[in-house]
Amino acid sequence: MKNSFILLLVVVVSACQSTQIKNNIYKVSDTAPELGSIGQSKMGYKTNNEFEVKALPKLENNIRVAIEIVPFNKKMHKIYAAKAKYNQDQLKVAYVDSLPKKPELATIKLLDVVQFVNELNADYNKDIFKFISNTQKSEVVTNLVFSFSPEEINKIKQADTFYLTNYQDSKYAISLYKLGKKTDTLFLNSLNVVAYRLSSFCWGETDRGQWYIADMAEGSNKCKGNTKSKIKNNAKSKEKSLFDM
Numbered sequence: 001m002k003n004s005f006i007l008l009l010v011v012v013v014s015a016c017q018s019t020q021i022k023n024n025i026y027k028v029s030d031t032a033p034e035l036g037s038i039g040q041s042k043m044g045y046k047t048n049n050e051f052e053v054k055a056l057p058k059l060e061n062n063i064r065v066a067i068e069i070v071p072f073n074k075k076m077h078k079i080y081a082a083k084a085k086y087n088q089d090q091l092k093v094a095y096v097d098s099l100p101k102k103p104e105l106a107t108i109k110l111l112d113v114v115q116f117v118n119e120l121n122a123d124y125n126k127d128i129f130k131f132i133s134n135t136q137k138s139e140v141v142t143n144l145v146f147s148f149s150p151e152e153i154n155k156i157k158q159a160d161t162f163y164l165t166n167y168q169d170s171k172y173a174i175s176l177y178k179l180g181k182k183t184d185t186l187f188l189n190s191l192n193v194v195a196y197r198l199s200s201f202c203w204g205e206t207d208r209g210q211w212y213i214a215d216m217a218e219g220s221n222k223c224k225g226n227t228k229s230k231i232k233n234n235a236k237s238k239e240k241s242l243f244d245m
Contacts, residue, residue: 026195143197
């Protein structure tokens with residue numbers, strides 16, 4: 001049965017490796033990365049949309065996210081339904097294309113990029129920072145298309161502010177707030193991920209030649225300003241470091 005599930009996903013995903021929601025292109029894959037997870041894209045079987053999660057940073061501060069409710073479309077439901085056939089724990093979605101009222105999805109986006117990169121630069125994430133700087137090919141999941149239950153969708157609609165938080169070691173949740181007061185917590189089951197977007201890291205350099213994560217570039221966007229897509233170990237920076245020592 002496992003082989004049949006993989007074959008079915010290959011057929012579906014190969015036919016539609018991406019989907020578009022409000023001018024944003026999302027990757028579609030049989031993998032289901034978590035929001036904020038760090039890893040690397042790799043070539044899968046007949047698709048290059050596989051994302052291998054390598055690390056989940058520790059979040060000592062809440063990270064503001066944006067959530068928008070959108071209706072299922074036929075293409076997204078086809079992909080989601082293919083996964084549901086062989087995942088009993090996946091949230092069931094009743095979709096009828098001919099009916100005007102469609103089940104709803106949520107797009108979740110990391111909004112406070114500055115706070116998120118501050119977390120990655122912090123001492124408590126030094127091992128993850130080292131991994132990112134050493135590989136130079138790592139990316140981070142900054143957007144998800146997610147299937148919540150109708151009850152959870154209603155809770156989202158009633159809230160006005162959302163945060164990505166650590167509720168356990170290496171486990172994330174979405175905290176909901178209304179007028180500054182916490183109203184609920186939503187847990188993100190990776191089985192209910194429909195699609196995702198990735199961002200790459202942009203690097204800045206201090207006067208002493210030390211590199212740090214300065215920003216993130218979403219999708220095909222380039223690093224802006226004085227930030228660089230890769231760390232450059234130039235001779236001048238080495239000379240500065242030696243002089244400072």
